[in-house]
Each structure stands twice: as structure tokens, then as C-alpha cells.
Amino acid sequence: MTKAPLVYFCMDCSFSSDGKHYKKCPNCGGVISYRRADNKYHIEKGEYDVERYWDFLPLQDPTKLIRKGNKRTPLTESQEFKSKYPATKVMLKDETKTVTGSSKDRMAVVALSQLNEFGEKSIVVSSTGNVASASAWLLRNHPEFQLHCFIADEFVPRHRFMDAPNITVHRVNSDYDAAIKEGIQFSSENNVYHDGGYFSVAKRAGLGMAFIEAWEQSNLTFDYYFQASSSGMGVLGVYEVAKKMKDSGMIDRIPALMPVQQSSCDPMVKAFEAGEEKILPEFIVDKPRGIAKAILTGDPTVCYPSLYKVVKETNGSFISVTEEEIRSAEKHLNKVENIKATADGAVALAGFIKYAETHADELKGKNVLVNITG
Numbered sequence: 001m002t003k004a005p006l007v008y009f010c011m012d013c014s015f016s017s018d019g020k021h022y023k024k025c026p027n028c029g030g031v032i033s034y035r036r037a038d039n040k041y042h043i044e045k046g047e048y049d050v051e052r053y054w055d056f057l058p059l060q061d062p063t064k065l066i067r068k069g070n071k072r073t074p075l076t077e078s079q080e081f082k083s084k085y086p087a088t089k090v091m092l093k094d095e096t097k098t099v100t101g102s103s104k105d106r107m108a109v110v111a112l113s114q115l116n117e118f119g120e121k122s123i124v125v126s127s128t129g130n131v132a133s134a135s136a137w138l139l140r141n142h143p144e145f146q147l148h149c150f151i152a153d154e155f156v157p158r159h160r161f162m163d164a165p166n167i168t169v170h171r172v173n174s175d176y177d178a179a180i181k182e183g184i185q186f187s188s189e190n191n192v193y194h195d196g197g198y199f200s201v202a203k204r205a206g207l208g209m210a211f212i213e214a215w216e217q218s219n220l221t222f223d224y225y226f227q228a229s230s231s232g233m234g235v236l237g238v239y240e241v242a243k244k245m246k247d248s249g250m251i252d253r254i255p256a257l258m259p260v261q262q263s264s265c266d267p268m269v270k271a272f273e274a275g276e277e278k279i280l281p282e283f284i285v286d287k288p289r290g291i292a293k294a295i296l297t298g299d300p301t302v303c304y305p306s307l308y309k310v311v312k313e314t315n316g317s318f319i320s321v322t323e324e325e326i327r328s329a330e331k332h333l334n335k336v337e338n339i340k341a342t343a344d345g346a347v348a349l350a351g352f353i354k355y356a357e358t359h360a361d362e363l364k365g366k367n368v369l370v371n372i373t374g
Contacts, residue, residue, distance in 0.1 A: 001044065001054040001062050005037040008201070011306055021058075021118070023196045031306040033240055034058045034201050041248045043216060047071060049209045050109060056212060056241055057110055058201045064116040066138050067109045073097045073210070075217040080336050085356060087364040091222075092349070093214050093371045094339045100134045100160065102294075102345075102374025103210055103234065108134035110206030111195060112145075120193040122146040126183040128176050128230075128294050129158030130344075130374055136161040148192060150183035152176050158293060175287055177299045197231065198303045204237030211238045214369055215251065222255040223366040224316075226355075228347035228373055229259035230295035232268065232307035239310040255369065257316035259307065260351030262326060264290040265297070268304050272311070272318040279304045291323050294344035294374065321350040329353060333372065345372040 009016040012030030022032050041055040050057065050069030059065075074094040081090040098105040112135060115123060121144055125132055132149040136159075139145045143166050150170045151159060162169050170186065172179040180197065187194035195203065211225070227235050235257050242254040261269050265288040271279050278301070285298035297303075311318065321329075330346035333339040341349075352370050356363055 001051065003060065006034050006058055006060065007037050008032050008034050023199050031199060032201060035244065039247065041244050049106060049213060053209050053212050056244055057205050059110065059113055059117065061117050064113055066112045066116060066142065069109055070098055070105050072213060075214050078337060085360060085363060088366055088368060089220065090352070090368045090370065091214065091218060091220065092337060092339065093210055093369060095210060095371065095373050096340055096345060100137050102130040102134065103207055104130040104134040106209045107203045107206035108138050111200055111202040112138055114202035115193065122192045124148045124150065124183045124187045124192050124194045126150040126180040126197065127159065128155045128296060130294055133160045136164065136167045139166060140164040148186065150179040150186070152179045155293065175298065176296050198233045204233055204240060207234040208237035208241030210371055211241055212245065220367045221251045221253060222369040224258055224368045225255040226258045226260060226348045226352045226368070227371045228292065228295050228344060229261055229268065230297040231300055231303040232259055234373065235259045236307055236310060254314050257311045257314045258319060258351060258355065259311065260319045260321060260347050261295065262290040262292045262347060263320045263322045264288070266320040267298060268300055268307065269318040269320040271304060272308065277305055277308050291326060291343045292347050295347065319351040319355055321347060321354055325350040325354060339372055341372050342374060345374045348372060
């Protein structure tokens, strides 16, 4: 694990800071990203993702790691889609094989290790299930930490590992967006560190590791990247990691980013289709509902502008899929691909299937990565 100073910079304006961490840009309030000061990125040898991809992460002190990281998850080429689209290589990244069953395991170890470096021991998160479960699983053996989980009532049954004495569940009698707001308010009033959500460079970097790993496993440069999206944190994380890989000469292009939402809660799709760079009031979904519970963000006002920029930059698109399309993709994953995904993870594949039906010629000769996040 090689050490180098970090440079934090705004993705929306010219602000940069040598070494000092900011959650948001102090000039414009935009999304803060990061890079190594030497701009050198290498993949190391190792069993765990954090030790292999250390150069790509906003971490400085290996002794502060909460855990070594996560073991590799399977990457397989879909034989079904190879038969249907013989000129297109469709690779499925199976993140259901992590310890808690979702890609949030990668996110949690990087985010919590960064907070450990900062000396923050009391932390607030808001969650529909996977974020808090992954964080709680890691912290159950770290009693020096206190984790405050803000959870809307309907999502409480989706949470696991909540019984440790250093985990506190705050039930919110409303939706996920309200749980986020209450978590932020609690953080401010009680001087407890808020994890930053979408604006956390560490959370995004952790999620981006699945992309590097898929490249390492396949040695393919991907032309398209599909992922289910709520705030779009994972998609932005993939962009940030892919840009570092491109700048280092590992790949020659960043894939077209294809965030997928369910039609019952797709405010970013509606904004994109309307050609808007921001979320307008009419796009916000009040009391969002849908079978993909993990991606029920009805108001992505603060997230969408930066995601819009990188989707446009990569010639990608936002895709909306119906409940029927999600169910069909879920069945396909379980029965044909032997991937035990939930509706949440199946959204990404549903998005690819829908896109491929009308863009088969465009996909010829292309490499596609579909991230089945859980």
C-alpha cells in the first residue's frame, strides 16, 4: 500500500484543497471528488479489494482499516444474451455474494475506515436496508463506535445486525427522504458526524471498487455500465474510479453510464428525458413506492446535477423500467444465470434488456457490464 497525499477538488467549479477534506465544496456546494497528488494508480496483489485498490481510495492510514476489505465476487458472461446478441459481450457482476448480500459491503469498509482516520467514533446513517446492515455488520466487533441508523418504518424489516449494543435504530414514521432529513437534523443538534450520503467520497469510492474488480477479472474495457440507481452514488463512484483508470492508461475510455430506475419512482429519468439539468418540483415523487425498495429516493434534488453531467459526458442515458420488467429480470437471474438477486439488483438487468431491445445494432461489438448490486 503506497502512500501519497490526497487532493480534494470540486467537480462543479475550480476549487481544490491539498489534504483538507470537505464534504461539499465550500465555494459552490458542489460534489467533492479526490485524487492522489502524484496521479499514480496501481493495482496491488492481495485477497481483499481494499488492499488491491488502495491507490484508488481516499484513505491514508492502513492501520485504521476497520477490515481488510471484501473478497472477489463472481463475474460471468451471460450465455443467454450471448446467444441473443452474439456480437455483444454481456458481463454480470454478482454482488449478492458479499457477506451481507449487497455492494454496500464495499462501501461500508472504506467509509468507516476513513471516519476512523478522522477520529470520528459516533456516526449517523440513513438507510433503506443495505447501508445500515453493512455498516452494523462491520461495527458489531468495534464497540468503540456508535452507529445511529435512521430508518423509515416500512424499511425496518429489511435491516439486519441491529442488535449490537453500539447500534441505535431511530424509526422514522415517514419515507426514506424524511429519514435522511431527520438524520441530518440529529447530526447537527447532537454534534454527531453524518456520513455524508451521496457526498461521501469514501462511500462512492468503495462502491466503485466493483468496477475495477470486474476489469481485473475480465481484462475488458467496458463500453456500457448499467446499475440500479437511487441517489446515483454508485454510478458516480464508478465514473470517478474509471476516470483514474483512464488517466493512468489502464483503459482508453470511460463507459457510457446507464443508471436505471423503477417507473414508480424515476424522478431522474423524467428530468433527463425533459432535458433538465436539475430536478424540478414536478419530477419529485411524494411518498415513493415500488418493488425495488433499496432505490426509493423520491427527491434526488441534491444528487442529480452531478450525475446528469457525467451521464451526458459519457454519452449514457437514464432508463426507467416497469414492475413487470423487473420481475422478469429477477426471474431470469435466478433461473438462468444462477444469481440470487432481489428486485433491487434485478433493476439493472431489466434496464439492459430494455435498452438492448431498441439499440441492438448500437451494442454490436461492445462490452457491457451489468452490476447486480444485491
